[in-house]
Amino acid sequence: MQEKRPVLFSGIQPSGNLNIGNYIGAIRNWNKLQFDYDCLFSLVDLHTITVRQDPEELRKRCYDFLSLYIACGIDPKNNILFVQSHVPQHAELAWILNCYTYMGELSRMTQFKDKSQKAGKNINVGLFDYPVLMAADILLYDTKVVPVGADQKQHIELARDVALRFNKNYGDVFTIPEPFIPKAKEGARIMGLQEPEQKMSKSDPNASNVIALLDDPKVLTKKIKRAVTDSGGEVCLADDKPGISNLLTIFSAVTDTSIEQLEADYRDVGYGKFKGDLAEAVVAFLEPIQQKFHAFRDDTTELDKILRHGAERARERADKMLRKVRDVVGFIKG
Numbered sequence: 586m587q588e589k590r591p592v593l594f595s596g597i598q599p600s601g602n603l604n605i606g607n608y609i610g611a612i613r614n615w616n617k618l619q620f621d622y623d624c625l626f627s628l629v630d631l632h633t634i635t636v637r638q639d640p641e642e643l644r645k646r647c648y649d650f651l652s653l654y655i656a657c658g659i660d661p662k663n664n665i666l667f668v669q670s671h672v673p674q675h676a677e678l679a680w681i682l683n684c685y686t687y688m689g690e691l692s693r694m695t696q697f698k699d700k701s702q703k704a705g706k707n708i709n710v711g712l713f714d715y716p717v718l719m720a721a722d723i724l725l726y727d728t729k730v731v732p733v734g735a736d737q738k739q740h741i742e743l744a745r746d747v748a749l750r751f752n753k754n755y756g757d758v759f760t761i762p763e764p765f766i767p768k769a770k771e772g773a774r775i776m777g778l779q780e781p782e783q784k785m786s787k788s789d790p791n792a793s794n795v796i797a798l799l800d801d802p803k804v805l806t807k808k809i810k811r812a813v814t815d816s817g818g819e820v821c822l823a824d825d826k827p828g829i830s831n832l833l834t835i836f837s838a839v840t841d842t843s844i845e846q847l848e849a850d851y852r853d854v855g856y857g858k859f860k861g862d863l864a865e866a867v868v869a870f871l872e873p874i875q876q877k878f879h880a881f882r883d884d885t886t887e888l889d890k891i892l893r894h895g896a897e898r899a900r901e902r903a904d905k906m907l908r909k910v911r912d913v914v915g916f917i918k919g
């Protein structure tokens with residue numbers, strides 16, 4: 586009999602423009618791990634509406650992101666690809682877990698602090714509750730491993746704490762998940778091109794900060810050539826060189842070359858040549874992804890089929906877990 590593979594869950598919000606940070610921090614590891622794990626990859630659209638979205642744009646973006654997942658190498662035949670809102674159990678489990686999560690815990694989440702600052706005066710409750718929904722996403726499927734960028738580490742720690750608390754009350758209901766995060770120099774946190782102290786983000790209103798996976802090669806080249814660098818002129822990884830360190834990390838990821846090798850190749854050639862070569866490498870890396878994206882994106886009938894099939898399989902599993910949860914907390918069978 587074939588041994589059961591451990592479960593992997595990961596999701597990305599269909600907000601803004603999928604970028605090289607999302608790829609290096611998360612999707613690259615999805616790619617590597619998809620053969621050894623039983624994987625569910627989600628478009629977490631319930632999370633996306635914590636920030637106001639244009640409904641038509643959101644719908645379109647779900648298809649864009651799904652096509653990009655596939656273009657980046659995620660095989661829809663061997664993995665479950667689905668939209669979070671197609672599986673209502675996520676929201677139900679989130680409600681139940683809300684009753685096992687403390688306000689203090691959520692108040693400490695750095696993403697909430699950052700995003701609520703941007704939200705101004707009227708901060709919606711969804712933004713505060715986001716990590717509980719994320720815990721539900723993970724815990725619904727007996728997930729063992731969650732590949733994410735470093736920014737999501739705190740949320741996974743919360744999911745673990747809530748699961749342990751719940752299990753302490755009711756027995757071993759949830760599997761305790763582990764984060765799977767790249768090492769710092771492998772791109773756990775890719776920074777903005779213009780603001781290397783800030784994480785590169787899908788929803789950054791300043792497009793010059795972001796290498797979007799679908800950026801036109803000419804635009805990309807310009808952005809990379811204009812990226813902020815540091816004083817000194819030497820190409821090396823260093824804490825006091827956030828700009829050049831970030832570019833080296835991107836270069837290393839898209840060419841599969843070690844940072845040490847790149848430092849040796851570029852140490853004394855100057856930033857101009859380094860950035861020119863990096864731009865070429867990024868364009869070459871993204872070209873096949875963009876070509877595949879266009880091939881998949883036009884076939885919405887096929888994309889709908891993938892999502893329908895994914896949702897059916899995800900619902901079946903989620904339903905099993907929710908029956909267990911409803912039972913242990915004391916709800917009578919419906």
Ligand code: AQP
Nearest residue numbers: 598600606607610611733734773774775785786787788
């Ligand atoms: N800059 C980054 N470097 C490395 N990994 C990153 N991730 C995000 N930014 C970087 C990882 O990509 C996945 C995105 O998941 P998400 O959309 O649920 O979360 P997010 O962290 O809120 O992403 P963004 O890009 O910052 O989106 P917006 O701007 O829309 O809020 C996660 O695995 C994340 O760690």
